[in-house]
Amino acid sequence: MRLIHTRTCRLQDFSQGEIPPYAILSHTWGEEEVSFQDMSSARCQRYKGYAKILQACKVAVRDGLEYIWIDTCCIEKASSAELIASINSMYAWYSDAEVCYVYLEDFEPDSDIEDSLPRCRWFTRGWTLQELLAPRYVELYDKNWNFLGTKLDFVDGISTTTGIQRTVLLGGKAISDCSVAMRMSWAARRQTTRVEDMSYCLLGIFDIHMSLIYGEGTAAFRRLQEEIVKRNNDTTIFAWENDLSQDQKLLGAWAPSPASFKGSQATPFAQDFPNLSVTNKGILVSSDMHIRAVFTETCDALRRKYSLEFDSYLLFLGHNETHGDSGGIYLRKIGPDLFVSPRTLSYSPGDWRLPPDMISLYRISTLYIRICSLLSHIYTLYLPFSSLHIYISRILLIGESVVTAQDNLQGLDGQTLYRGKKVTERRTPNAMFLPTSLLGFTA
Numbered sequence: 426m427r428l429i430h431t432r433t434c435r436l437q438d439f440s441q442g443e444i445p446p447y448a449i450l451s452h453t454w455g456e457e458e459v460s461f462q463d464m465s466s467a468r469c470q471r472y473k474g475y476a477k478i479l480q481a482c483k484v485a486v487r488d489g490l491e492y493i494w495i496d497t498c499c500i501e502k503a504s505s506a507e508l509i510a511s512i513n514s515m516y517a518w519y520s521d522a523e524v525c526y527v528y529l530e531d532f533e534p535d536s537d538i539e540d541s542l543p544r545c546r547w548f549t550r551g552w553t554l555q556e557l558l559a560p561r562y563v564e565l566y567d568k569n570w571n572f573l574g575t576k577l578d579f580v581d582g583i584s585t586t587t588g589i590q591r592t593v594l595l596g597g598k599a600i601s602d603c604s605v606a607m608r609m610s611w612a613a614r615r616q617t618t619r620v621e622d623m624s625y626c627l628l629g630i631f632d633i634h635m636s637l638i639y640g641e642g643t644a645a646f647r648r649l650q651e652e653i654v655k656r657n658n659d660t661t662i663f664a665w666e667n668d669l670s671q672d673q674k675l676l677g678a679w680a681p682s683p684a685s686f687k688g689s690q691a692t693p694f695a696q697d698f699p700n701l702s703v704t705n706k707g708i709l710v711s712s713d714m715h716i717r718a719v720f721t722e723t724c725d726a727l728r729r730k731y732s733l734e735f736d737s738y739l740l741f742l743g744h745n746e747t748h749g750d751s752g753g754i755y756l757r758k759i760g761p762d763l764f765v766s767p768r769t770l771s772y773s774p775g776d777w778r779l780p781p782d783m784i785s786l787y788r789i790s791t792l793y794i795r796i797c798s799l800l801s802h803i804y805t806l807y808l809p810f811s812s813l814h815i816y817i818s819r820i821l822l823i824g825e826s827v828v829t830a831q832d833n834l835q836g837l838d839g840q841t842l843y844r845g846k847k848v849t850e851r852r853t854p855n856a857m858f859l860p861t862s863l864l865g866f867t868a
Contacts, residue, residue: 428492447492449522451556516629525560551617551626606661606689613687
């Protein structure tokens, strides 16, 4: 670990086990920040960022600390190995610091704290999330380095601004006791300069270590989710909402970014965890999970309200016994044991309160949630009923048959074809028809 001596402003390296007590700075990057290379040159004193380093050192000296860590100049970013090691260690460094100084560059002196604090840029950046949560003691300073107060002093306002529970900010509730979806929601409205950093800044929040590949774009967030599933079987990682502005009919298991979790703040922390594993077919979910097949034999108004089709399912993501909350996602079956998420059917706790005659509960033996989204023409290739496990109590109508008036005959697209009429000229190999009164198939 590389630290700045607070009296000389010189860098000094320390090996593990020899690191002295130190302060740490949290800030938002601005113009003319001082880099590791700049610190070895006298010209760094002309940079705007150098004044920030000097002031942080002065505050640390006042607190009796000889060393301070500042991200702009304590990491040699030209070394990819050091950059990877530093980013993977950053959460621990903030956690081990004696004190964290939060410098709010856009907080004007004598401003009203309740009005100005929530509008500070510091609350919108991705990297500052771990810098808020990890340190044991946090002090806030305004533009002129006037002391504003501690995190404890403003905990209620910070909780409202960030959406992070008060007990988490105070340390009474461990971050690991918060669901994956809840932790993701904390970053949903934050931003980073690089797309990849929106994933890398969350490594410490989920206790994950992984390589950094700048240039991979949004694939970094997919890798992060894969690593989370390897270490954590909390199924709320699937409790994200899709962006309806995207022209995509089907969705994979992984969210495209933390922004997809902005509505998952209240997602319950499941107490009944299944086994999860990443395969080349999709996310394999163990038989501990429950699935609900959604029937369409109720009125058309309810079907339109919930955007349901005959092949729609509800998958439980867990239950919180303390609060009695349940949560889940909608799925569409595209093949034997293979499911995807329909674009129009997002996660929503309220949708679990469906009328009893619309749902039927099943326990599955095997379930794969497709990792990547599929084109609509692909999943239709796997929809003949011969590939589904159908429980039939009467007769299956195939080809030329007569349907009674009370039956609604449906095709593979879930739309009513005939009502009380004779079925003729329907002899295509995959055209198998079933009255909705018989739609009691299991998953």
